[in-house]
Amino acid sequence: QHCHFSSSSSSSSPKASSSSSSSLNTSLLHTGNKIHFQSLGCPRNWVDSEVMLGQCLAAGYQPTPSVTDADYVVLNTCGFLKEARNESTQELERILEEMKGSAKVVVTGCMVNLYREEIMGRYPQIHAVLGSGAVEKILDALSTTDATNNTTQSSPGIKDVAANAKSYLENGDVPRAIVTPQHYAYIKIAEGCRKRCSFCVIPKIKGPLQSKPIQQVVKECKALLERDKMKELILIAQDLGDYGKDLTPAPPAAIDDTGDDDDDDDDANVLHRQTRKNGQLAPLLHQILQNTKEYPNYWLRLMYLYPDEITDEIISTIQSDDRICRYIDMPIQHINNDILRKMRRKTSGDDIKLAIQKIRNALPDVVIRTSLMVGFPGETEEQFIELIEFVQEYQLDNVGVFMYSDEELAASSKLKEDQKISEEVKQDRYNRLMKAQLEIVQRRNAARVSCNEILNEVVVEGLHPEYDDRVVVGRYYGQCPDIDGQILIVDWEDALGEGKWPEPGERYRVELIDYLDYELIGRIVI
Numbered sequence: 001q002h003c004h005f006s007s008s009s010s011s012s013s014p015k016a017s018s019s020s021s022s023s024l025n026t027s028l029l030h031t032g033n034k035i036h037f038q039s040l041g042c043p044r045n046w047v048d049s050e051v052m053l054g055q056c057l058a059a060g061y062q063p064t065p066s067v068t069d070a071d072y073v074v075l076n077t078c079g080f081l082k083e084a085r086n087e088s089t090q091e092l093e094r095i096l097e098e099m100k101g102s103a104k105v106v107v108t109g110c111m112v113n114l115y116r117e118e119i120m121g122r123y124p125q126i127h128a129v130l131g132s133g134a135v136e137k138i139l140d141a142l143s144t145t146d147a148t149n150n151t152t153q154s155s156p157g158i159k160d161v162a163a164n165a166k167s168y169l170e171n172g173d174v175p176r177a178i179v180t181p182q183h184y185a186y187i188k189i190a191e192g193c194r195k196r197c198s199f200c201v202i203p204k205i206k207g208p209l210q211s212k213p214i215q216q217v218v219k220e221c222k223a224l225l226e227r228d229k230m231k232e233l234i235l236i237a238q239d240l241g242d243y244g245k246d247l248t249p250a251p252p253a254a255i256d257d258t259g260d261d262d263d264d265d266d267d268a269n270v271l272h273r274q275t276r277k278n279g280q281l282a283p284l285l286h287q288i289l290q291n292t293k294e295y296p297n298y299w300l301r302l303m304y305l306y307p308d309e310i311t312d313e314i315i316s317t318i319q320s321d322d323r324i325c326r327y328i329d330m331p332i333q334h335i336n337n338d339i340l341r342k343m344r345r346k347t348s349g350d351d352i353k354l355a356i357q358k359i360r361n362a363l364p365d366v367v368i369r370t371s372l373m374v375g376f377p378g379e380t381e382e383q384f385i386e387l388i389e390f391v392q393e394y395q396l397d398n399v400g401v402f403m404y405s406d407e408e409l410a411a412s413s414k415l416k417e418d419q420k421i422s423e424e425v426k427q428d429r430y431n432r433l434m435k436a437q438l439e440i441v442q443r444r445n446a447a448r449v450s451c452n453e454i455l456n457e458v459v460v461e462g463l464h465p466e467y468d469d470r471v472v473v474g475r476y477y478g479q480c481p482d483i484d485g486q487i488l489i490v491d492w493e494d495a496l497g498e499g500k501w502p503e504p505g506e507r508y509r510v511e512l513i514d515y516l517d518y519e520l521i522g523r524i525v526i
Contacts, residue, residue: 033062036069041077041109045078046186056139074106075088075108080202106128108138110132113166114409134162140159189217192209194239194242195344195346196411211247218287221291225292229505239304240309241305241306282311285300299323306331307352327369328368337349373403373404379404388433397444398483442515458510459475470490474522485520487520491523495524
Protein backbone atom coordinates (compact mmCIF):
# COMPACT_ATOMS: atom_id res chain seq x y z
CA GLN A 1 0.00 0.00 0.00
CA HIS A 2 1.06 3.57 -0.68
CA CYS A 3 -1.32 5.85 1.17
CA HIS A 4 -1.60 9.43 2.34
CA PHE A 5 -3.71 10.12 5.42
CA SER A 6 -6.15 12.89 4.56
CA SER A 7 -8.14 15.19 6.80
CA SER A 8 -11.22 15.06 4.57
CA SER A 9 -14.37 13.77 6.22
CA SER A 10 -16.33 10.84 4.86
CA SER A 11 -19.53 11.14 2.85
CA SER A 12 -22.33 8.89 1.72
CA SER A 13 -21.80 9.96 -1.88
CA PRO A 14 -19.74 7.68 -4.11
CA LYS A 15 -17.93 10.79 -5.23
CA ALA A 16 -16.32 11.10 -1.81
CA SER A 17 -12.70 10.22 -1.16
CA SER A 18 -12.05 6.56 -0.39
CA SER A 19 -10.26 7.57 2.83
CA SER A 20 -11.71 9.23 5.90
CA SER A 21 -10.41 10.36 9.25
CA SER A 22 -11.82 10.82 12.71
CA SER A 23 -13.56 14.10 13.49
CA LEU A 24 -11.29 16.69 15.03
CA ASN A 25 -11.94 18.94 18.03
CA THR A 26 -11.20 22.33 16.50
CA SER A 27 -10.57 23.86 19.91
CA LEU A 28 -7.33 21.88 20.02
CA LEU A 29 -5.95 23.36 16.81
CA HIS A 30 -3.42 26.12 16.64
CA THR A 31 -1.17 27.63 14.01
CA GLY A 32 1.91 25.69 12.94
CA ASN A 33 0.52 22.29 13.89
CA LYS A 34 -0.42 20.79 10.54
CA ILE A 35 0.76 17.21 10.10
CA HIS A 36 0.95 14.95 7.05
CA PHE A 37 1.21 11.16 7.33
CA GLN A 38 2.36 8.84 4.59
CA SER A 39 2.28 5.06 5.11
CA LEU A 40 4.09 2.59 2.87
CA GLY A 41 4.03 -1.21 2.87
CA CYS A 42 1.64 -3.67 4.45
CA PRO A 43 -1.62 -3.23 6.41
CA ARG A 44 0.31 -3.76 9.67
CA ASN A 45 2.22 -0.56 8.89
CA TRP A 46 -1.11 1.09 8.14
CA VAL A 47 -2.41 0.23 11.61
CA ASP A 48 0.75 1.65 13.19
CA SER A 49 0.21 4.87 11.24
CA GLU A 50 -3.40 5.05 12.44
CA VAL A 51 -2.18 4.72 16.03
CA MET A 52 0.38 7.50 15.55
CA LEU A 53 -2.20 9.73 13.87
CA GLY A 54 -4.66 9.07 16.70
CA GLN A 55 -2.14 10.26 19.25
CA CYS A 56 -1.36 13.34 17.18
CA LEU A 57 -5.04 14.26 16.83
CA ALA A 58 -5.57 13.83 20.56
CA ALA A 59 -2.60 16.16 21.16
CA GLY A 60 -4.08 18.85 18.91
CA TYR A 61 -2.24 18.36 15.63
CA GLN A 62 -4.23 19.13 12.49
CA PRO A 63 -4.02 16.60 9.62
CA THR A 64 -3.38 17.85 6.11
CA PRO A 65 -3.28 15.89 2.82
CA SER A 66 -0.54 18.17 1.47
CA VAL A 67 3.19 17.83 2.07
CA THR A 68 3.75 21.45 1.08
CA ASP A 69 1.18 22.65 3.62
CA ALA A 70 2.49 20.53 6.51
CA ASP A 71 4.50 21.71 9.48
CA TYR A 72 5.33 18.07 10.29
CA VAL A 73 5.61 15.09 7.96
CA VAL A 74 5.69 11.48 9.19
CA LEU A 75 6.87 8.82 6.73
CA ASN A 76 6.20 5.22 7.79
CA THR A 77 8.62 3.17 5.70
CA CYS A 78 8.76 -0.44 4.52
CA GLY A 79 12.08 -2.28 4.67
CA PHE A 80 11.07 -5.81 3.69
CA LEU A 81 12.66 -5.86 0.22
CA LYS A 82 15.18 -3.75 -1.66
CA GLU A 83 12.40 -2.52 -3.97
CA ALA A 84 10.38 -1.37 -0.96
CA ARG A 85 13.39 0.38 0.56
CA ASN A 86 14.03 2.14 -2.74
CA GLU A 87 10.43 3.37 -2.76
CA SER A 88 10.81 4.57 0.83
CA THR A 89 13.98 6.55 0.06
CA GLN A 90 12.41 8.00 -3.09
CA GLU A 91 9.40 9.17 -1.10
CA LEU A 92 11.62 10.64 1.59
CA GLU A 93 13.61 12.56 -1.02
CA ARG A 94 10.38 13.82 -2.61
CA ILE A 95 9.12 14.98 0.78
CA LEU A 96 12.38 16.77 1.56
CA GLU A 97 12.22 18.52 -1.80
CA GLU A 98 8.55 19.56 -1.60
CA MET A 99 8.16 20.48 2.07
CA LYS A 100 8.41 24.03 3.29
CA GLY A 101 11.70 25.05 4.85
CA SER A 102 10.46 25.14 8.44
CA ALA A 103 8.79 21.70 8.32
CA LYS A 104 10.09 18.79 10.36
CA VAL A 105 10.26 15.23 9.05
CA VAL A 106 10.03 12.07 11.17
CA VAL A 107 11.02 8.78 9.53
CA THR A 108 9.68 5.61 11.11
CA GLY A 109 8.83 2.02 10.20
CA CYS A 110 10.67 -1.14 9.26
CA MET A 111 13.47 0.52 7.34
CA VAL A 112 14.44 2.48 10.44
CA ASN A 113 14.82 -0.76 12.41
CA LEU A 114 17.43 -2.04 9.96
CA TYR A 115 19.08 1.09 8.57
CA ARG A 116 18.64 3.91 11.10
CA GLU A 117 22.33 4.92 11.03
CA GLU A 118 22.40 5.05 7.24
CA ILE A 119 19.19 7.10 7.12
CA MET A 120 20.49 9.65 9.62
CA GLY A 121 23.83 9.89 7.87
CA ARG A 122 22.37 10.27 4.39
CA TYR A 123 19.51 12.66 5.25
CA PRO A 124 20.71 15.18 7.86
CA GLN A 125 17.66 17.36 7.08
CA ILE A 126 15.28 15.05 8.95
CA HIS A 127 14.18 15.88 12.47
CA ALA A 128 13.91 12.40 14.00
CA VAL A 129 13.90 8.68 13.40
CA LEU A 130 11.42 6.50 15.27
CA GLY A 131 11.80 2.74 15.57
CA SER A 132 8.73 0.73 14.53
CA GLY A 133 8.52 -0.62 18.07
CA ALA A 134 8.27 2.94 19.42
CA VAL A 135 4.95 3.95 17.85
CA GLU A 136 3.65 5.27 21.19
CA LYS A 137 6.55 7.75 21.27
CA ILE A 138 5.50 9.67 18.15
CA LEU A 139 4.82 12.82 20.19
CA ASP A 140 8.35 12.63 21.60
CA ALA A 141 9.71 12.35 18.07
CA LEU A 142 7.71 15.39 16.94
CA SER A 143 8.79 17.47 19.91
CA THR A 144 11.09 20.39 19.14
CA THR A 145 13.02 19.93 22.36
CA ASP A 146 16.64 18.85 22.10
CA ALA A 147 17.27 15.14 21.80
CA THR A 148 18.27 13.57 25.07
CA ASN A 149 18.64 10.02 23.81
CA ASN A 150 20.62 10.54 20.62
CA THR A 151 23.24 7.83 20.39
CA THR A 152 24.63 8.65 16.94
CA GLN A 153 27.78 10.73 17.04
CA SER A 154 27.67 11.37 13.28
CA SER A 155 24.14 12.85 13.40
CA PRO A 156 23.95 14.94 16.60
CA GLY A 157 21.07 17.06 15.27
CA ILE A 158 18.66 14.17 14.67
CA LYS A 159 16.51 12.74 17.43
CA ASP A 160 16.81 8.97 17.69
CA VAL A 161 13.69 7.70 19.44
CA ALA A 162 14.24 4.01 20.05
CA ALA A 163 12.33 1.25 21.83
CA ASN A 164 13.20 -2.03 23.45
CA ALA A 165 10.84 -3.94 21.13
CA LYS A 166 11.25 -4.23 17.36
CA SER A 167 7.50 -4.14 16.69
CA TYR A 168 4.44 -2.59 18.27
CA LEU A 169 1.04 -3.85 19.41
CA GLU A 170 -1.35 -1.15 20.59
CA ASN A 171 -3.67 -1.63 23.53
CA GLY A 172 -7.17 -0.31 23.88
CA ASP A 173 -6.09 2.78 25.82
CA VAL A 174 -4.00 4.22 22.98
CA PRO A 175 -5.88 6.53 20.58
CA ARG A 176 -6.21 5.23 17.02
CA ALA A 177 -7.67 7.19 14.10
CA ILE A 178 -9.32 4.81 11.63
CA VAL A 179 -8.63 6.25 8.17
CA THR A 180 -9.71 3.36 5.98
CA PRO A 181 -13.17 3.85 4.41
CA GLN A 182 -15.92 3.78 7.04
CA HIS A 183 -17.06 0.25 6.26
CA TYR A 184 -13.87 -1.72 6.97
CA ALA A 185 -10.88 -1.70 9.30
CA TYR A 186 -7.79 -3.77 10.03
CA ILE A 187 -7.16 -5.41 13.39
CA LYS A 188 -3.57 -6.40 14.05
CA ILE A 189 -3.77 -9.40 16.38
CA ALA A 190 -0.04 -10.20 16.46
CA GLU A 191 3.35 -8.88 15.44
CA GLY A 192 6.72 -10.51 14.84
CA CYS A 193 7.28 -13.98 13.42
CA ARG A 194 8.26 -17.47 14.61
CA LYS A 195 9.02 -18.74 11.11
CA ARG A 196 12.58 -18.81 9.81
CA CYS A 197 12.10 -18.78 6.04
CA SER A 198 15.52 -18.49 4.47
CA PHE A 199 14.57 -15.65 2.10
CA CYS A 200 12.84 -13.48 4.70
CA VAL A 201 14.16 -10.82 7.09
CA ILE A 202 10.90 -10.16 8.93
CA PRO A 203 12.07 -11.83 12.19
CA LYS A 204 15.10 -9.55 12.17
CA ILE A 205 12.96 -6.48 11.47
CA LYS A 206 10.00 -7.23 13.71
CA GLY A 207 11.45 -9.59 16.30
CA PRO A 208 9.72 -12.57 17.94
CA LEU A 209 6.02 -13.31 17.93
CA GLN A 210 3.83 -11.07 20.12
CA SER A 211 0.12 -11.86 20.34
CA LYS A 212 -2.61 -9.69 21.79
CA PRO A 213 -4.70 -11.36 24.49
CA ILE A 214 -7.98 -12.74 23.20
CA GLN A 215 -9.99 -10.41 25.42
CA GLN A 216 -8.28 -7.36 23.97
CA VAL A 217 -8.91 -8.43 20.36
CA VAL A 218 -12.58 -9.08 21.15
CA LYS A 219 -12.83 -5.64 22.77
CA GLU A 220 -11.34 -3.99 19.67
CA CYS A 221 -13.73 -5.87 17.38
CA LYS A 222 -16.75 -4.76 19.40
CA ALA A 223 -15.54 -1.15 19.51
CA LEU A 224 -15.07 -1.07 15.74
CA LEU A 225 -18.45 -2.66 15.04
CA GLU A 226 -20.10 0.02 17.16
CA ARG A 227 -18.93 2.59 14.63
CA ASP A 228 -21.52 3.75 12.15
CA LYS A 229 -21.36 1.82 8.83
CA MET A 230 -18.57 -0.57 9.93
CA LYS A 231 -19.24 -3.85 8.14
CA GLU A 232 -15.90 -5.63 7.65
CA LEU A 233 -13.08 -6.49 10.04
CA ILE A 234 -9.81 -7.80 8.60
CA LEU A 235 -7.61 -9.76 10.99
CA ILE A 236 -3.92 -9.36 10.16
CA ALA A 237 -0.59 -10.66 11.46
CA GLN A 238 2.59 -11.95 9.93
CA ASP A 239 1.07 -15.43 10.33
CA LEU A 240 -2.44 -15.73 11.77
CA GLY A 241 -1.96 -19.43 12.39
CA ASP A 242 0.80 -18.76 14.93
CA TYR A 243 -1.46 -16.46 16.91
CA GLY A 244 -1.36 -17.21 20.63
CA LYS A 245 1.60 -19.56 20.64
CA ASP A 246 3.39 -17.06 22.86
CA LEU A 247 0.44 -16.67 25.24
CA THR A 248 0.89 -20.04 26.95
CA PRO A 249 4.03 -21.37 28.65
CA ALA A 250 6.41 -23.25 26.39
CA PRO A 251 7.31 -26.85 27.25
CA PRO A 252 10.65 -27.14 29.11
CA ALA A 253 12.39 -28.53 26.02
CA ALA A 254 11.16 -25.80 23.71
CA ILE A 255 13.85 -24.08 21.66
CA ASP A 256 14.39 -20.40 22.38
CA ASP A 257 12.22 -18.17 20.18
CA THR A 258 14.07 -14.88 20.21
CA GLY A 259 14.05 -13.82 16.59
CA ASP A 260 17.87 -13.70 16.67
CA ASP A 261 20.06 -15.12 13.94
CA ASP A 262 19.72 -18.88 13.66
CA ASP A 263 21.14 -19.50 10.22
CA ASP A 264 23.11 -22.46 11.57
CA ASP A 265 19.99 -24.32 12.72
CA ASP A 266 19.27 -27.38 10.67
CA ASP A 267 15.83 -27.82 9.14
CA ALA A 268 14.75 -30.33 11.78
CA ASN A 269 15.37 -27.85 14.58
CA VAL A 270 13.58 -25.07 12.71
CA LEU A 271 10.51 -27.26 12.23
CA HIS A 272 10.67 -28.52 15.81
CA ARG A 273 10.64 -25.01 17.22
CA GLN A 274 7.61 -24.04 15.17
CA THR A 275 5.41 -26.97 16.21
CA ARG A 276 5.95 -26.97 19.97
CA LYS A 277 2.72 -25.18 20.89
CA ASN A 278 -0.83 -25.01 19.60
CA GLY A 279 -2.11 -21.80 18.08
CA GLN A 280 -5.11 -19.97 19.49
CA LEU A 281 -6.71 -18.67 16.28
CA ALA A 282 -9.78 -20.92 16.44
CA PRO A 283 -10.53 -20.03 20.10
CA LEU A 284 -10.07 -16.35 19.19
CA LEU A 285 -12.54 -16.63 16.31
CA HIS A 286 -15.06 -18.38 18.56
CA GLN A 287 -14.81 -15.57 21.11
CA ILE A 288 -15.15 -12.84 18.47
CA LEU A 289 -18.23 -14.48 16.97
CA GLN A 290 -19.78 -15.25 20.36
CA ASN A 291 -19.33 -11.69 21.59
CA THR A 292 -20.59 -9.94 18.44
CA LYS A 293 -23.93 -11.73 17.97
CA GLU A 294 -25.71 -8.39 17.87
CA TYR A 295 -23.94 -7.74 14.55
CA PRO A 296 -25.22 -10.52 12.28
CA ASN A 297 -24.14 -9.16 8.90
CA TYR A 298 -20.52 -8.06 9.11
CA TRP A 299 -17.65 -9.78 7.30
CA LEU A 300 -14.70 -11.18 9.26
CA ARG A 301 -11.74 -11.67 6.91
CA LEU A 302 -8.58 -13.67 7.67
CA MET A 303 -5.30 -12.62 6.08
CA TYR A 304 -2.02 -14.63 6.00
CA LEU A 305 -2.73 -18.25 6.96
CA TYR A 306 0.09 -20.63 6.14
CA PRO A 307 -0.96 -24.07 4.80
CA ASP A 308 0.49 -25.97 7.79
CA GLU A 309 -1.56 -23.79 10.15
CA ILE A 310 -4.96 -24.40 8.52
CA THR A 311 -6.27 -27.00 10.96
CA ASP A 312 -9.54 -28.90 10.96
CA GLU A 313 -10.60 -26.74 13.92
CA ILE A 314 -10.06 -23.53 11.93
CA ILE A 315 -11.91 -24.92 8.91
CA SER A 316 -14.87 -26.05 11.05
CA THR A 317 -14.95 -22.61 12.68
CA ILE A 318 -15.19 -20.97 9.27
CA GLN A 319 -17.95 -23.43 8.35
CA SER A 320 -19.89 -22.62 11.50
CA ASP A 321 -20.57 -18.94 10.83
CA ASP A 322 -21.33 -17.14 7.58
CA ARG A 323 -19.81 -13.96 8.94
CA ILE A 324 -16.33 -15.39 8.35
CA CYS A 325 -15.54 -14.78 4.70
CA ARG A 326 -14.98 -17.91 2.61
CA TYR A 327 -11.62 -16.48 1.71
CA ILE A 328 -8.24 -18.02 2.53
CA ASP A 329 -5.02 -16.06 2.00
CA MET A 330 -2.45 -18.86 2.02
CA PRO A 331 1.11 -17.95 0.96
CA ILE A 332 2.84 -21.07 -0.39
CA GLN A 333 5.81 -19.57 -2.36
CA HIS A 334 6.55 -22.70 -4.42
CA ILE A 335 5.47 -26.29 -5.00
CA ASN A 336 8.78 -28.09 -5.64
CA ASN A 337 10.03 -29.99 -2.60
CA ASP A 338 13.71 -29.12 -3.06
CA ILE A 339 12.95 -25.42 -3.36
CA LEU A 340 10.58 -25.51 -0.38
CA ARG A 341 13.27 -27.20 1.70
CA LYS A 342 15.86 -24.57 0.73
CA MET A 343 13.32 -21.91 1.63
CA ARG A 344 12.94 -23.57 5.06
CA ARG A 345 9.20 -23.89 4.57
CA LYS A 346 7.35 -26.33 6.79
CA THR A 347 5.28 -27.90 4.03
CA SER A 348 6.04 -30.17 1.10
CA GLY A 349 4.36 -29.88 -2.28
CA ASP A 350 2.03 -32.77 -1.37
CA ASP A 351 1.15 -31.05 1.94
CA ILE A 352 0.13 -27.94 0.03
CA LYS A 353 -2.00 -29.85 -2.45
CA LEU A 354 -3.73 -31.78 0.34
CA ALA A 355 -4.44 -28.53 2.18
CA ILE A 356 -6.07 -27.02 -0.91
CA GLN A 357 -8.17 -30.12 -1.47
CA LYS A 358 -9.25 -30.25 2.18
CA ILE A 359 -10.24 -26.57 2.16
CA ARG A 360 -12.21 -26.89 -1.07
CA ASN A 361 -13.99 -30.04 0.08
CA ALA A 362 -15.08 -28.38 3.30
CA LEU A 363 -15.80 -24.93 1.79
CA PRO A 364 -16.99 -25.38 -1.81
CA ASP A 365 -17.46 -21.63 -2.34
CA VAL A 366 -14.05 -20.68 -0.94
CA VAL A 367 -11.77 -18.20 -2.71
CA ILE A 368 -8.08 -19.02 -2.25
CA ARG A 369 -5.37 -16.43 -2.64
CA THR A 370 -1.65 -17.18 -2.58
CA SER A 371 1.77 -15.68 -3.27
CA LEU A 372 4.45 -17.41 -5.33
CA MET A 373 8.14 -16.74 -5.81
CA VAL A 374 10.19 -17.29 -8.96
CA GLY A 375 13.96 -17.27 -9.30
CA PHE A 376 14.90 -18.60 -5.87
CA PRO A 377 18.60 -19.61 -5.91
CA GLY A 378 19.02 -22.99 -7.57
CA GLU A 379 15.56 -23.03 -9.19
CA THR A 380 15.87 -25.02 -12.41
CA GLU A 381 13.71 -24.72 -15.49
CA GLU A 382 12.17 -28.09 -14.62
CA GLN A 383 11.27 -26.89 -11.12
CA PHE A 384 9.75 -23.75 -12.55
CA ILE A 385 7.68 -25.79 -15.03
CA GLU A 386 6.45 -27.83 -12.06
CA LEU A 387 5.22 -24.59 -10.49
CA ILE A 388 3.41 -23.51 -13.68
CA GLU A 389 1.78 -26.92 -14.02
CA PHE A 390 0.62 -26.73 -10.40
CA VAL A 391 -0.97 -23.31 -11.02
CA GLN A 392 -2.69 -24.62 -14.14
CA GLU A 393 -3.99 -27.74 -12.40
CA TYR A 394 -5.16 -26.25 -9.10
CA GLN A 395 -6.37 -22.92 -10.52
CA LEU A 396 -6.17 -20.75 -7.42
CA ASP A 397 -8.40 -17.70 -7.57
CA ASN A 398 -5.94 -14.90 -6.81
CA VAL A 399 -2.18 -15.24 -7.24
CA GLY A 400 0.54 -12.71 -6.49
CA VAL A 401 3.93 -13.43 -8.07
CA PHE A 402 7.24 -12.08 -6.78
CA MET A 403 10.77 -12.31 -8.12
CA TYR A 404 13.31 -13.47 -5.56
CA SER A 405 15.28 -10.62 -4.03
CA ASP A 406 18.69 -11.33 -2.50
CA GLU A 407 18.42 -9.70 0.94
CA GLU A 408 21.73 -9.22 2.72
CA LEU A 409 20.40 -10.32 6.13
CA ALA A 410 18.51 -13.36 4.82
CA ALA A 411 19.99 -16.86 5.04
CA SER A 412 19.36 -17.47 1.32
CA SER A 413 21.75 -14.63 0.43
CA LYS A 414 24.58 -16.87 1.67
CA LEU A 415 23.87 -19.58 -0.90
CA LYS A 416 26.58 -20.12 -3.48
CA GLU A 417 26.79 -17.50 -6.19
CA ASP A 418 26.60 -20.10 -8.96
CA GLN A 419 23.10 -20.94 -7.70
CA LYS A 420 21.83 -17.38 -8.13
CA ILE A 421 19.38 -16.82 -10.97
CA SER A 422 20.01 -13.95 -13.37
CA GLU A 423 17.59 -11.01 -13.46
CA GLU A 424 16.74 -11.83 -17.08
CA VAL A 425 15.70 -15.40 -16.21
CA LYS A 426 13.75 -14.23 -13.17
CA GLN A 427 11.87 -11.69 -15.27
CA ASP A 428 11.12 -14.28 -17.95
CA ARG A 429 9.75 -16.74 -15.39
CA TYR A 430 7.72 -14.00 -13.76
CA ASN A 431 6.16 -13.08 -17.11
CA ARG A 432 5.37 -16.69 -17.99
CA LEU A 433 3.77 -17.43 -14.63
CA MET A 434 1.72 -14.24 -14.71
CA LYS A 435 0.56 -15.09 -18.24
CA ALA A 436 -0.49 -18.58 -17.15
CA GLN A 437 -2.46 -17.18 -14.20
CA LEU A 438 -4.13 -14.50 -16.33
CA GLU A 439 -5.32 -17.15 -18.79
CA ILE A 440 -6.85 -19.10 -15.90
CA VAL A 441 -8.59 -16.01 -14.53
CA GLN A 442 -9.92 -15.05 -17.95
CA ARG A 443 -11.40 -18.52 -18.54
CA ARG A 444 -13.02 -18.57 -15.12
CA ASN A 445 -14.38 -15.04 -15.47
CA ALA A 446 -15.78 -15.86 -18.91
CA ALA A 447 -17.59 -18.87 -17.44
CA ARG A 448 -19.07 -16.75 -14.64
CA VAL A 449 -20.31 -14.16 -17.11
CA SER A 450 -21.75 -16.73 -19.55
CA CYS A 451 -24.08 -18.09 -16.85
CA ASN A 452 -25.08 -14.60 -15.67
CA GLU A 453 -23.82 -15.29 -12.17
CA ILE A 454 -25.39 -13.11 -9.50
CA LEU A 455 -23.35 -12.06 -6.46
CA ASN A 456 -25.74 -11.48 -3.59
CA GLU A 457 -23.48 -9.13 -1.67
CA VAL A 458 -21.14 -6.65 -3.33
CA VAL A 459 -19.90 -3.82 -1.14
CA VAL A 460 -19.53 -0.49 -2.93
CA GLU A 461 -16.23 1.35 -2.47
CA GLY A 462 -16.86 4.48 -4.56
CA LEU A 463 -16.25 5.83 -8.03
CA HIS A 464 -13.52 4.38 -10.22
CA PRO A 465 -10.89 7.14 -10.56
CA GLU A 466 -10.36 6.56 -14.28
CA TYR A 467 -13.94 6.57 -15.56
CA ASP A 468 -15.41 9.88 -14.36
CA ASP A 469 -18.95 9.22 -13.08
CA ARG A 470 -19.64 6.18 -15.23
CA VAL A 471 -18.19 3.31 -13.16
CA VAL A 472 -18.57 2.43 -9.48
CA VAL A 473 -16.11 0.03 -7.82
CA GLY A 474 -17.22 -2.82 -5.57
CA ARG A 475 -15.98 -6.05 -3.96
CA TYR A 476 -17.55 -9.37 -3.05
CA TYR A 477 -16.34 -11.61 -0.22
CA GLY A 478 -13.65 -13.12 -2.45
CA GLN A 479 -11.83 -9.81 -2.91
CA CYS A 480 -9.72 -8.12 -0.25
CA PRO A 481 -9.27 -4.32 -0.31
CA ASP A 482 -6.19 -3.02 -2.18
CA ILE A 483 -4.95 -6.54 -3.02
CA ASP A 484 -7.35 -8.43 -5.29
CA GLY A 485 -9.39 -7.55 -8.37
CA GLN A 486 -12.63 -5.59 -8.16
CA ILE A 487 -16.16 -5.49 -9.51
CA LEU A 488 -16.74 -2.63 -11.95
CA ILE A 489 -20.42 -1.66 -11.66
CA VAL A 490 -21.59 0.08 -14.82
CA ASP A 491 -25.39 0.12 -14.44
CA TRP A 492 -27.51 0.76 -11.35
CA GLU A 493 -30.35 3.14 -12.25
CA ASP A 494 -32.73 0.35 -13.35
CA ALA A 495 -32.52 -1.08 -9.85
CA LEU A 496 -32.11 2.05 -7.73
CA GLY A 497 -33.98 4.65 -9.74
CA GLU A 498 -32.95 7.48 -12.02
CA GLY A 499 -30.47 9.90 -10.49
CA LYS A 500 -29.70 7.68 -7.50
CA TRP A 501 -26.25 6.38 -6.65
CA PRO A 502 -25.03 3.25 -4.88
CA GLU A 503 -23.87 4.24 -1.40
CA PRO A 504 -20.26 3.46 -0.36
CA GLY A 505 -20.19 0.78 2.30
CA GLU A 506 -23.60 -0.62 1.38
CA ARG A 507 -24.04 -4.03 -0.25
CA TYR A 508 -26.00 -4.78 -3.41
CA ARG A 509 -26.93 -7.74 -5.60
CA VAL A 510 -24.83 -7.59 -8.76
CA GLU A 511 -25.25 -9.57 -11.98
CA LEU A 512 -22.02 -10.24 -13.86
CA ILE A 513 -22.24 -9.12 -17.48
CA ASP A 514 -18.61 -8.94 -18.67
CA TYR A 515 -15.01 -8.98 -17.50
CA LEU A 516 -11.75 -7.14 -18.15
CA ASP A 517 -8.81 -9.42 -17.36
CA TYR A 518 -8.81 -9.59 -13.53
CA GLU A 519 -11.81 -7.28 -13.10
CA LEU A 520 -15.42 -8.42 -13.26
CA ILE A 521 -18.07 -6.10 -14.72
CA GLY A 522 -21.63 -6.09 -13.45
CA ARG A 523 -24.89 -4.25 -12.88
CA ILE A 524 -26.95 -3.86 -9.75
CA VAL A 525 -30.18 -5.87 -9.79
CA ILE A 526 -33.13 -6.05 -7.42
